[in-house]
Amino acid sequence: MLGRTGLRVSEVFLGAMTFGEEQICSSPQEARRILDLYGEAGGNVIDTANFYSGGRSETILGELPAGSPRSVRGG
Template identity: 50%
Template structure:
């Protein structure tokens, strides 16, 4: 896998990123089960992909929970970099 520095952070990120939009979904955009998501993440880690993209709106935050569980379960959290972004409200409250 080829890596590049992420700006001046000193972090080396893989040139490929794994997207998690479909993890735990039940929508037309995708519905990757937790078991299938774990297999995909494992394959990416084995290939040297260390950057994972998430967002609070990917299945109402479920994709982030699934990714966190996968990385915690297989003990590879320290080998992964997680990029996220925030968009749209998640609930009815002023801080949701």
């Protein structure tokens, strides 16, 4: 749980720093596969920042369709 919010967060967070980084995870499709696997394993917290991969990390995450791990709610 996240404090008194009632929001359930996974014990393992996913760092998205490499999403959009050409030498490591160059395509949105690769990032999507990583996110799918993370969600299937029960993960629901993604770490990102506007400077990861020059902002491409947030762009990739923001373009994912509804129903992806980014839309998971506590409960």
